Amino acid sequence: MHIAVIGGTGRIGSRVVDILTSRGHRAVPHALSTGLDLFTGRGVTEGLRGADVVINVTSSPTFDDRAAAFFRTTMDNLLRAAVAEDVGHTVLLSIVGIDRVPNLAYYRAKITQEDILKSAPVPYSIIRATQFFEFIDTVMSWTSDEHAVRLPATPIQPIAADDVARAVADVSVGAPLRGTREVAGPDVFSLDALGRLALAAHHDPRPVITDSSAGLFAAVPGDALIPRPGVVIAPTRFEDWSARVPVR
Template sequence: MKIAVLGGTGLIGSQVVTILRAAGHEAVPLSPSTGVDLLTGRGLSDALTGADVVVNLTNSPTFDDASPAFFQTTMDNLLAAAEHAGVGHAVILSIVGVDQVPDLAYYRAKVLQEDILKAGPIPYSIVRATQFFEFVDAILSWTADADTVRLPATPVQPMAAADVAQAVADVTLGAPLRGVRNVAGPDVFALDELGRITLAANGDQRTVTTDDSAGMFAAVPGDVLISVGDAAIAPTSYRDWLDRRA
């Protein structure tokens, strides 16, 4: 099976390509560095020729009010090219609970991306994942200074990028879901607790202060970012991942 992977050179995409190739499929990574630009449409039609499945793992360069325009344009370009090429299955990666956080522009933009896919002409699958372990350091940096990291106590259920990639690959090789598959890590943490665990593992002496107004995740209501009842639970725990990273 030929599978076109947009964003196929990134954190998740490169691992998806590796998994699919190991399973014997022709997985083609597509990105501006390979001559394919989903935002402008450059190279897209040729890249999708002969593809059975297209996986879109591209992401908006910003999390602000510019992100909806990015997803509108890229999805319009993708679906037009995929329909022309006769692609039979389109897969995107989204976020667990994304439709329950209307106060975040980026989450609204991801809902828009999902809605465009659902209304489009291509049989589809949506993989919704929780936050990645690999992004925790960045989340801490948003509200940090030399001595303190301020974090809300928002419940999160993060997972390893490798487990996200496996979930995307599994869905890619199946029949179109025409719906959503949720995947999450094995453990739930309050975000401030996760910050303390991370700093300790890094040998970082800064203090985590609980501040429910701090950072992007302060806008998240309740426990909407943790897994729902039908979610697949990934095998890698955060503490094991930290140990391996160390």
């Protein structure tokens, strides 16, 4: 099977390409570095030529209101090329809970992206994943200094990027879902507790101060980021994953 992976050189996309290639598929990574610009449309039709499936794992470069224009434009360009090249299946990576956090501009933009795909004539699958283990250091950096880290006690059920990539790869080689599948890690944490585990794994002595107003996830109401019944639970636990991550 010929599968075009848009965003195929990034954190998830490169893993998806490796998984699919190891299974005997022709998985071709596409990104700015390979000459494909999903925002301007440059190289998109050529990138999808001959593809049975296209996977979109791209992200907006910003988390603010500009994300909506990015996702609208890039999905329009991708779907126009998919129709022109008769691609039989479009797979989109999205985020669990985006429809339950209206105060986050990035999440509203992801809903727009999903809606555009759902209304298109190309058979589709949407995979919504929870927050990646790999992003915890970035999340902490938004609200930390040399003395402490401030995080809200937002409940999350994070997942390893490798597990997300496997979920995307699995869906891409099957029949289109014509719907949404959620995937999550096996355990629920409060974000502040997860921050403490991450700091301990890095032998970082800074305390985590629970602060309901700190950072992006302060806007999340209740358990909005926790998946609903029917979610696919990935196997990797945070403690096992963090034990393999080099100490900073």
